[in-house]
Amino acid sequence: MHFHHLHFYVENAANWRDWFIQMLAFQPLTAFQQADRHTEVLAQGAIQIRLSAPLDQNGSVACYLQAHPPGVADIAFAVTDLDAWVSRARAQGARLPDPTAAALPGQTERCCQIQGWGDLCHTLVEVDPDWLERQPRGTYLSTIDHTVLNVPEGQLAAAIAWYAAVFGFEPRQSFTIETAHSGLCSQVIGHPDGTAQLPINQPSSQNSQIQEFLTHNRGAGIQHVALGCPDMVSTISAFRDRGLPLISVPFTYYDSLQLRSGAAEAEVDWRAIAAQSILVDWAADNTAARLLQTFTQPIFAEPTFFFEFIQRSRYRDGSRVKTAQGFGEGNFRALFEAIERAQMQRGSL
Known part of the structure; x- marks a missing residue:
């Protein structure tokens, strides 16, 4: 189990994309829209940042921001056997609120979101065993x-x-x-x-x-x-x-x-x-x-x-x-x- 990405819920994803580029030298990867959110994806080294802003006031991003200020709403973990982890989580009574919330356009990795402590979520992303060794080094952050x-x-x-x-x-x-x-x-x-x-x-x-x-x-x-x-x-x-x-x-x-x-x-x-x-x-x-x-x-x-x-x-x-x-x-x-x-x-x- 390794860190896969950090997912921030913010009011304006484009503004915070620019902040991460200007202040921390991140590079933009992609941007896309889903039914309830607009998402910007950035990376540096093995660090991936996702920034989502609400498009639907009844969606999960908007609901989070109604309850909390902007921040990290999802800490995602890379795992090698998604089915085993999902079975374990269910056996322990964990909730799986939105199995598809973390998917990226064109993404082939399987993933599933699990409700963590409080309103924090954890997305499990299935990767192959040598995923960590293939991650690049960043200009400043790795x-x-x-x-x-x-x-x-x-x-x-x-x-x-x-x-x-x-x-x-x-x-x-x-x-x-x-x-x-x-x-x-x-x-x-x-x-x-x-x-x-x-x-x-x-x-x-x-x-x-x-x-x-x-x-x-x-x-x-x-x-x-x-x-x-x-x-x-x-x-x-x-x-x-x-x-x-x-x-x-x-x-x-x-x-x-x-x-x-x-x-x-x-x-x-x-x-x-x-x-x-x-x-x-x-x-x-x-x-x-x-x-x-x-x-x-x-x-x-x-x-x-x-x-x-x-x-x-x-x-x-x-x-x-x-x-x-x-x-x-x-x-x-x-x-x-x-x-x-x-x-x-x-x-x-």
Whole structure:
């Protein structure tokens, strides 16, 4: 199970197509109309973005936008045995609201949509076993690294259990973050036979950034998507030149970071990293296992969805080449505080 595409429901698909082209260097693939929607499809590397706007006020896109602000309505997974997954989902009581909603003109891949947590959907797209290896590399961005789901307080355990039962996701890291202002609880789940990873967050205080998202989104939903890139510094520099709004990181973060054990051996250009407000993390026992991360400001009018950019270093461990794992645990507090500063500017904290 791998990520196949992200499907956004928006008010104007053509405007957001232009945004993805201008800000993130995506390339347009096709556009088409169905009975209830107009859809634009873009791609970069192994990342496919679908943008749908409503044509029928009684259609599923319009109904979603009546209940929620624009955002990711469908996280699609690539699978190799669609019939087996559909049988499993039905056996676990999952709903299949619209089996044909994800089809593209001329598409030969079989697909089926399953109702996920809250109003989030998951389209399963049947691919052959070497599909992932055939995906191209993008100019700046290459892969969907992970997607983050926010749920109301008290729903975390139930959401984890649902994804385990329906899709076979397994728990991985868990985190609890508390600051002087707010906090969250997070559980990462991932698929044991694929690259799909889905951290799930719930708020631990009423003024948490997670609760702010839930309030504005009017329920559970995708807070952010992490896109992998092979060269973070040059990518973020290019995106800043294009006008993409990103979080700011105080220079005190880099002062404290260089006091961490292993900083001298981390082999990063601290000046270039700081100039682009990039967060850095590494394994306590292996400075070669580094993560570089940064985040956009919310891209829609309400403080809901944003993008993360992540670079996972590749390093040699004996005769094997490995990729850094984790989610930048050492950066979680710095990120949380950066988002809190934006909350303060909005007057919501």
